[in-house]
Amino acid sequence: MQLTNRSKKVDTHALQGMEKTYLPGILKGMAITFKHMFKKVPTIRYPEVKKPFSSVWRGVHILKRDENGAERCTACGLCALACPAEAITMEAAERKPNEVGLYREEKYAAKYEINMLRCIFCGLCEEACPKEAIFLSNSIASANYDRGTFIYGKDKLVEPVTPPSEHVNVFEEGYRKQWMKLKK
């Protein structure tokens, strides 16, 4: 069965005449390499130029805030349960009355850690979450020399509160409020 029209027949005929000197083959090869010098280089120079990720790319996790800038995660542990790599650990805590603006639910994750060396970026945590709190973003876990740095805590995971001018998001309104509050 022929799958493509690109297959080439294997040529095993004995070398004859000029071919025995290897010269025609050598010249042909050198012409090929010479031609390649003028071909466009397909390299993407990584740190300066980045290839856009696919829209369904699963990168480093992000813990979302709601429209008021409060953390959405309620520390239910469903993501940790769903995780096939057992990469997620968390510690729950109860929300104090004065923290209403910070956490959306009464119970929140005081500690939330994902081990990026264990994680296989399958996205099951994202699917399991009932609160739409965890998503896989389109950035990648950067390389490091130290194993310890690959355990991402809340400091790295929770969506940052950015000034509204820099922020492009559907939740923009909530951020503006949060930002104003923080600035005071």
Place this chain on the structure above:
Amino acid sequence: MAAFFVSALFFKIVLVVLVFTITLVIAMYSTYGERKIAAVMQDRVGPDRAGPWGILQPLADGGKFFMKEEIIPATSNKFLFILGPSLAMLTALMTSAVIPWGPNITINGTLVPLQVADINVGILYVLGIVSLGVYGVMIGGWASNNKFSLLGAIRASSQMISYELAMGLAIIALLMVTGSLSLNHIVTQQSAWHGMRWNIIFQPLGFFLFIICAFAETNRAPFDLPECETELIGGYHTEYSSMKLGMYLFSEYINMFVSSAIMATLYFGGYNFPYIDKLAEVMNANLVSLIAVGVFFAKIFIFIFIFMWVRWTLPRFRYDQLMRLGWQVLIPLSILNIVLTGGGILFIQNLFK
């Protein structure tokens, strides 16, 4: 008279230092060029992180070589182990002494030849030094006390001996045309016909044989069997590390530079370029000399490019193919070349009688 000698000596020393430095710098940048050429031939970018376009890459490589741990195997012969790379480097550098880099220039009325030593047996000197070069490889491989190194060294020496024969025979045919062993004389001869009487016109087959042998003598692909990674780990330099390894690798590039220079000198008119005599009539002689030096280096760079081009095109020979090519093809061909050249010379002599 004494002042003349002092100034002559001074210019000689300056020239020696200059040639030495230029050789090293060009060898250094050949490593960079090699990587860049390999890259563009494989549709890659190549080194581009150290400095703009990666031009500081050779310095980074050198620095790394110096900082690596120096390992001398306990069972090796320490003296010979160190002697090996030193010898390889020394012989690689010595050859450049007899190459005429350009026509004479005049500084303050002193005639300064751009050649370190014009010895009347220049070619023999080159052949002698080149064959000494195998000692560096052989001693290094033997002193390592390692089977792979020894195998690499044995391959290197048998390869050198086989190809030196063909190289010598190719040169004999050239000498029949030039009638002189002095490289300076050979280049001046080629300045006839408005600087276009290049020996390649009389010796195309000879040049072809010579370039193949030059590839083999410098241990470059497709003849790099002494350091064939797939069979011999690293070949003769398996046990070497740090700058001693660097010396071996470096000497290969120097050899490449020097053999390119010799090919340009012997077959491609050295520093001569078309209409050099017409240019000399209208321009300052020193300026013409400098242009000639530039042309000579351009020729060398073209040959270095060919060395690299071949390396990144051809796969390595098998050992029996290598030996068969050397003994059964190149040597008979070079003998045929001698016969043809002799016949041609006789024919022309009788024609003009």
